[in-house]
Amino acid sequence: MLAVVVLLAFLVPPPGPVTIDVESLSGSGCPAGSATVAMSGDNQAFTVTYSDFLVQGNGGEAKKSCTIALRITHAAGYTFGIAATDHRGFAHLAEGVKGTQRSSYRFPGFPTRHSTHVYQGPMSDNWQVTDTPDVTQHGPCKDRKPLTVEAELKVAGKGSASFMTMDSTDSSVSTTFRIAWKKCAE
Template identity: 80%
Template sequence: MFTVVALLAASLVPPPGPVTITVESVAGSGCPANTATVAMSPDNEAFTVTYSDFLVQGNGSEAKKSCTIALRINHAAGYTYGIAATDYRGFAHLTDKAKGVVRNDYHFPGFPTRHSSRTFQAPMSDNWHVTDTPDGVAHGPCKDRKPLTVETELKVTGKGGGSFMTMDSTDSSVSTTYRLSWKKCAE
């Protein structure tokens, strides 16, 4: 029993040395040029995406915006990672039976896509927070490292003319945090 626990704990430790993140592409109506930033945490156990202009306004009909980011996490050989949990934060002002939806997908090319979605109902005028924890972590490949693609969408539906939903803030304190699960590759 002790050996199994020790092996599991060892597999969750980040790789030695620096871990950096490179943004390969950013596209979408929710993240115009220079409005999304990505940063690795100092402990190498998470990265954040901070949006400065991700807002969708309903105006009495369905409206949506999305942002797709492809990134490469650079780390020591012999390790791989997956997304263990994702924290989303923002603000919603929903009136007159409007609904707001935040959806997030992430995947490595050739691997299954993880989908999550959360719906908020009117009346609402408050900050929102969602934590998505998958049933199991899908780690990326060990040898042929592929970029991780994350796509986030905000949607507002219904007749609430002044309804809106956002993932931005004036002080850049609202961000999406992707917590990583590291795994040592088999030799």
Template identity: 75%
Template sequence: MLVVVALLAFLVPPPGPVTIDVAGVGGSGCPAGTTNVAMSPDNEAFTVTYSDFLVQGNGSEAKRSCTIALRINHAAGYTYGIAATDYRGFAHLTGKARGVVRNDYWFPGFPTRHSSRTYQAPMSDNWQVTDMPSGVAHGPCKDRKPLTVETELKLTGKGSGSFMTMDSTDSSVSTTFRLSWKRCAE
């Protein structure tokens, strides 16, 4: 029982408000003014919302990507890592087309976490991916570094009229990053 209590205290978000600032945005999947980032009220996740993240193949390979650098502001004595990521979108894949959703995230000087999911034609439906890394890479405790998130949508193979979006039928165009908080050693 003591181990469970200690583990829960270890994973509890820091006290006080947690805010998030966008340090930079770039890429063909997120032109200026087409992304928004928000922290959840419980400080356990943040959401990146896209309003123009679309890749169209027109019978050939195509890709779009978005790279966002984020600063998460929180009480001293804590650090965080990405525990899981939820992506949603829509894919219309014809012929021999394949759609790939790829995500990388990292703190400068720390290992990069990769995930990807491939969808095959024929497909014309919503897609959803939950990425849960085998281990959480927490950021540094003392020298806070920005978290960089890079997301890519890619079409390969032949399939005229194929496209893929970070989108869904209910217009919820977003990716949710669930955080794993850790108390730093004193």
């Protein structure tokens, strides 16, 4: 019974509206105006959509990244962590070419969570991965800090026609961050 109560505490978002704002956006994978962020209607997730996040192989190694600092505003007495992250994209990799998708997120002063996924050519298809970090790490309760998310794509190997994108050919949302809410101790 106690496990059910603890689980429900992670599933219930704070009362009232939850908003998300981009404090800063930088990197070669997200030129100005090419990344948007939106909170879901149930306040259980937010999405990051990239419209120009493509890395083209150049016969050696090429990479692009995007760093976004986000301010999530919600009712006092709650904090959140990332329960799971769904990443999507498309890869066209020649024989012997390796594509890498790396992501991280952090609150200032807290450990950074990393994930890396590697794809080996030949490949010409959508890719999708779900990362499920340790959900026990939440942001601070009193001194709210921005959440920083970073994504990187890298293509390495001989094959100048190889590329990777951080979206998919069917134009689906590229990255969804599912939120684990927590009520702060009084």
